[in-house]
Amino acid sequence: xxxxxFLGLGAALGVTALAPDLxxxxxxxxxxxxxxxxxxxxxxxxxxxxxxxxxxxxxxxxNPDQLRxxxxxxxxxLTAAPSNVGVNLANQGIKxxxxxxxxxxxxxxxxKDASIKSIEDLVGKKLIMPFKNxxxxxxxxxxxxxRGIDISKIDITYVQTPPESVGLFLQKDYDAALSIEPMSxxxxxxxxxxxxxxxxxxxxxxxxxESFGVKPYIPQAGLIVSLDxxxxxxxxxxVFHNDLQNSLKWILQNKQSAAKIxxxxxxxxxxxxxxxxxxxxxxxTKASDLADELMSFFEVLFELNPKILGGKMPDKSLxx
Amino acid sequence: xxxxxxxxxxxSLLVANxxxxxxxxxxxxxxxxxxxxxxxxxxxxxxxxxxxxxxDEYFFVTDLLDxxxxxxxxxxxxxxxxFYSSALFKYRGANxxxxxxxxxxxxxxxxDGGGNEVDFGYSRQGQSAVVGFVPxxxxxxxxxxxxxxxxxxxxxxxxxxxxxxxRKIAKFNARxxxxxxxxxxxxxxxxxxxxxxxxxxxxxxxxxxxxxxxxRKIFDAKLSYxxxxxxxxxMIGASYQRDLHEGKRYGFVGGxxxxxxxxxxxxxxxxxxxxxxxxxxxxxxxxxxxxLNYEWMSSNLRAANNAYSAPMPQISTIKGLVKSIYGENxxxxxxxxxxxxxxxxxxxxxxxxxxxxxxxxxxxxxxxMERFNTLYGPLDNGWISNPFLKPERHNRVxxxxxxxxxxFKEYLSSKQGEDSFAIKAHxxxxxxxxxxxxxxxxxxxxxxMNKNAVISRNVDAKIYSANLSxxxxxxxxxxxxxxxxxxxxxxxxxxxxxxxxxxxxxNLAADYKSxxxxxxxxxxxxxxxxxxxxxxxxxxxxxxxxxxxxxxxFTLIDIYGxxxxxxxxxxxxxxxxxxxxxxxxxxxxxxxxxxxxxxxNAPGRTVFVSFHSSF
Numbered sequence: 051x052x053x054x055x056f057l058g059l060g061a062a063l064g065v066t067a068l069a070p071d072l073x074x075x076x077x078x079x080x081x082x083x084x085x086x087x088x089x090x091x092x093x094x095x096x097x098x099x100x101x102x103x104x105x106x107x108x109x110x111x112x113n114p115d116q117l118r119x120x121x122x123x124x125x126x127x128l129t130a131a132p133s134n135v136g137v138n139l140a141n142q143g144i145k146x147x148x149x150x151x152x153x154x155x156x157x158x159x160x161x162k163d164a165s166i167k168s169i170e171d172l173v174g175k176k177l178i179m180p181f182k183n184x185x186x187x188x189x190x191x192x193x194x195x196x197r198g199i200d201i202s203k204i205d206i207t208y209v210q211t212p213p214e215s216v217g218l219f220l221q222k223d224y225d226a227a228l229s230i231e232p233m234s235x236x237x238x239x240x241x242x243x244x245x246x247x248x249x250x251x252x253x254x255x256x257x258x259x260e261s262f263g264v265k266p267y268i269p270q271a272g273l274i275v276s277l278d279x280x281x282x283x284x285x286x287x288x289v290f291h292n293d294l295q296n297s298l299k300w301i302l303q304n305k306q307s308a309a310k311i312x313x314x315x316x317x318x319x320x321x322x323x324x325x326x327x328x329x330x331x332x333x334x335t336k337a338s339d340l341a342d343e344l345m346s347f348f349e350v351l352f353e354l355n356p357k358i359l360g361g362k363m364p365d366k367s368l369x370x
Numbered sequence: 371x372x373x374x375x376x377x378x379x380x381x382s383l384l385v386a387n388x389x390x391x392x393x394x395x396x397x398x399x400x401x402x403x404x405x406x407x408x409x410x411x412x413x414x415x416x417x418x419x420x421x422x423x424x425x426d427e428y429f430f431v432t433d434l435l436d437x438x439x440x441x442x443x444x445x446x447x448x449x450x451x452x453f454y455s456s457a458l459f460k461y462r463g464a465n466x467x468x469x470x471x472x473x474x475x476x477x478x479x480x481x482d483g484g485g486n487e488v489d490f491g492y493s494r495q496g497q498s499a500v501v502g503f504v505p506x507x508x509x510x511x512x513x514x515x516x517x518x519x520x521x522x523x524x525x526x527x528x529x530x531x532x533x534x535x536x537r538k539i540a541k542f543n544a545r546x547x548x549x550x551x552x553x554x555x556x557x558x559x560x561x562x563x564x565x566x567x568x569x570x571x572x573x574x575x576x577x578x579x580x581x582x583x584x585x586r587k588i589f590d591a592k593l594s595y596x597x598x599x600x601x602x603x604x605m606i607g608a609s610y611q612r613d614l615h616e617g618k619r620y621g622f623v624g625g626x627x628x629x630x631x632x633x634x635x636x637x638x639x640x641x642x643x644x645x646x647x648x649x650x651x652x653x654x655x656x657x658x659x660x661x662l663n664y665e666w667m668s669s670n671l672r673a674a675n676n677a678y679s680a681p682m683p684q685i686s687t688i689k690g691l692v693k694s695i696y697g698e699n700x701x702x703x704x705x706x707x708x709x710x711x712x713x714x715x716x717x718x719x720x721x722x723x724x725x726x727x728x729x730x731x732x733x734x735x736x737x738x739m740e741r742f743n744t745l746y747g748p749l750d751n752g753w754i755s756n757p758f759l760k761p762e763r764h765n766r767v768x769x770x771x772x773x774x775x776x777x778f779k780e781y782l783s784s785k786q787g788e789d790s791f792a793i794k795a796h797x798x799x800x801x802x803x804x805x806x807x808x809x810x811x812x813x814x815x816x817x818x819m820n821k822n823a824v825i826s827r828n829v830d831a832k833i834y835s836a837n838l839s840x841x842x843x844x845x846x847x848x849x850x851x852x853x854x855x856x857x858x859x860x861x862x863x864x865x866x867x868x869x870x871x872x873x874x875x876x877n878l879a880a881d882y883k884s885x886x887x888x889x890x891x892x893x894x895x896x897x898x899x900x901x902x903x904x905x906x907x908x909x910x911x912x913x914x915x916x917x918x919x920x921x922x923x924f925t926l927i928d929i930y931g932x933x934x935x936x937x938x939x940x941x942x943x944x945x946x947x948x949x950x951x952x953x954x955x956x957x958x959x960x961x962x963x964x965x966x967x968x969x970x971n972a973p974g975r976t977v978f979v980s981f982h983s984s985f
Contacts, residue, residue, distance in 0.1 A: 092786060093885075095786045096786050096846070097885050106786065107786065108785070108786050220507075239462075241464065242462050242463065242467070242504070243549070244504070244507035245464070245465050245504035245505050245506040245510075246464070246507065247465065248464075296887075300885070303936045304885075304889055304890070305937060306435075306438045306439075306937040306984075307434060307885065307889065307890055307937055310434065310783065313779070314783060314784070315785065321439045324438075325439075
């Protein structure tokens with residue numbers, strides 16, 4: 051090829067790259083949370099049917115304050131959130147509904163001693179965990195109460211954030227850490243680099259189901275949506291629901307690829323994400339199909355700390 | 371970029387600090403291909419010294435399988451008439467990890483773009499094992515073994531063929547202290563055992579049989595200590611190298627093998643280095659780095675006075691041969707010492723971006739090939755290196771940058787709906803004192819022997835090297851990559867161009883990646899443009915004459931693609947040189963000491979398909 055031809059081809063490639071999108075689409079903005087269910091959102095926005103008709107954009111909020119501010123200001127019409135947050139917002143008069151549940155619980159207890167296999171084994175042991183008086187703490191307390199375990203006999207240290215909890219667990223002499231995925235998978239990998247044998251002692255959803263005689267589910271997080279936005283776009287949300295279900299199926303069949311996609315949005319290494327999908331109890335279930343389970347779950351939380359739900363139990367109409 | 375767990379185990383031993391003399395490579399390095407290390411083994415293309423297209427940089431979704439955390443990985447495929455295969459096992463437990471790899475490749479004769487057969491080929495087997503122990507968070511011990519065996523490497527550009535090349539590398543690493551290097555002692559021991567035989571009769575017909583047998587053992591030890599003191603980080607250390615190198619040439623005369631020269635006359639090198647690198651962080655973004663490296667090197671040709679068969683008694687020893695060319699007596703040890711230094715300023719405003727400027731003065735010791743390759747030539751040929759060479763010193767400015775836009779993670783990986791790009795560039799301007807080059811004797815003597823033999827000498831020179839590369843992800847599924855290279859070398863002492871300076875080159879690639887219900891797939895095309903090198907060392911009567919005027923500018927286009935199914939198995943396929951272009955690289959093949967600019971064309975149109983799995 052002559053130099054002139056070469057330059058021409060290079061210019062043509064450049065022009066192609068800069069060509070504008072000639073088919074402008076309607077926007078469909080989604081906010082995800084910095085946790086593994088957001089990978090489902092990422093895959094759905096990338097591969098779903100809705101992507102063909104809408105200009106989809108996924109962003110991740112970084113902390114609960116940003117979530118609350120975004121919802122209150124109207125910037126976040128559709129966002130992933132811990133399930134109690136949807137109830138809390140509704141109880142504050144903000145017109146939001148619960149669209150679905152995306153995880154049936156991704157909390158587990160990491161241990162250094164593989165003989166710790168149940169919550170009873172934690173009695174007399176040193177446990178570290180984040181978020182005092184928030185959902186993980188309340189779940190643990192509820193389980194202990196139900197099983198007749200005196201929680202004061204577990205030596206619990208509370209810290210501010212999950213990374214801090216896991217970091218201290220690896221470095222210090224804590225026997226166990228209450229953690230969430232993919233932080234747990236990351237901690238197991240980090241432990242291998244540090245010569246610390248870390249494993250998942252048990253998973254809280256299983257213990258929850260066993261304790262309360264229900265399915266092994268903790269309906270922990272899902273999507274919440276502005277009611278006005280939802281009512282104006284019901285058909286779109288049906289398509290999106292199918293996209294999310296296909297997304298979940300694809301993720302479980304293509305964990306490495308999904309981890310690569312998820313790592314673009316989440317502060318977790320790809321190997322940890324790939325290992326975490328199986329332990330994250332991912333689901334795509336409409337909130338209305340889980341109304342009874344959700345109400346049972348919220349009753350337990352409400353009994354322990356009404357503030358976490360905004361002072362009162364939700365109405366079933368909240369579940370879309 | 372491919373990263374595999376703990377494959378840093380195979381990193382070079384002496385990457386000590388910014389003033390490390392090993393960062394400077396000779397202008398022309400006559401060395402076998404690099405071994406396939408586990409981190410590249412699964413995705414590697416077969417080695418080909420007459421085709422320098424860097425296809426390892428092509429985008430294939432099957433890389434996901436090759437690089438995954440799965441325990442078992444198997445790949446294999448055909449590249450035209452060549453075959454390559456590799457199997458990898460890796461496992462990481464709580465206190466130990468292991469990586470095992472075996473690979474096999476077979477190169478065969480090929481057709482160039484003009485339809486002519488090129489008698490190329492080799493057979494290669496490699497094995498490697500890494501075993502690491504991590505008893506706790508402040509210690510790690512790692513053992514590495516690697517073997518690379520290349521048989522019957524046909525060398526169409528050289529009078530002899532490398533019929534046997536076997537390299538065995540054993541290494542032990544120990545870390546005592548924190549992985550962050552805040553307070554850490556590192557020890558590394560390495561043994562390299564190399565055997566290489568070449569001859570002119572096993573793979574070709576030759577009236578006069580000649581063979582060369584080379585053995586080399588290199589032992590390295592390095593100890594370094596890293597420590598943080600507030601905003602300062604200091605790394606201090608020392609290393610030792612012992613290099614035993616012997617190579618003999620034989621001719622078949624009167625029905626028996628006659629020893630008729632030393633390629634390396636029982637060389638014994640001992641080298642000691644002490645080094646220190648201190649860096650100061652003004653804040654999170656600004657860092658100043660000073661690195662020093664002092665080296666003592668002692669060499670001895672223990673066979674300097676041993677006799678071999680030669681037409682004249684005066685040149686029947688290395689000492690006599692060297693005296694006949696350089697007029698100096700080769701007695702006792704040859705000793706050198708040199709200080710290297712680097713002062714570098716780095717500005718990294720965030721985790722993604724880096725800008726640096728460095729002033730460096732780095733001294734490289736002459737290699738055994740440059741000093742001790744001492745073979746007389748029966749006619750006007752021969753290769754008699756200069757044992758009295760001085761180390762070369764590179765005084766240079768090194769500027770560089772890396773910039774990534776907000777949403778760029780890697781090539782063809784950006785957040786949904788976000789276009790992104792990355793740029794990387796460097797510029798090195800070097801004023802070299804006593805650069806070591808090969809040249810010809812250019813003797814006016816009437817006697818033909820060694821008359822135009824290859825010699826080595828020091829000259830002063832200017833060398834510039836620039837590289838710019840960019841990646842652009844757009845419209846969710848598309849990517850464009852470009853890389854430009856420019857190099858310039860001028861021998862100031864003789865007022866002529868340096869040899870084997872890579873011509874201007876541009877690489878462009880356009881790729882498409884998408885996901886499907888079954889997994890993912892990718893399609894791409896790459897264009898490589900190499901300009902003609904007008905500045906070269908083309909004439910044996912005035913210079914070395916290793917460069918070829920016949921190497922013209924060329925443009926290649928490859929197309930390629932890959933498909934993978936559920937992260938378990940996949941296929942990689944493509945057509946290289948799709949327009950069947952007849953071309954030859956300007957930089958000549960370098961696996962053996964071939965000095966004649968004999969044109970060897972690269973392969974013509976080549977179809978490849980390979981299978982990759984992970985489980």
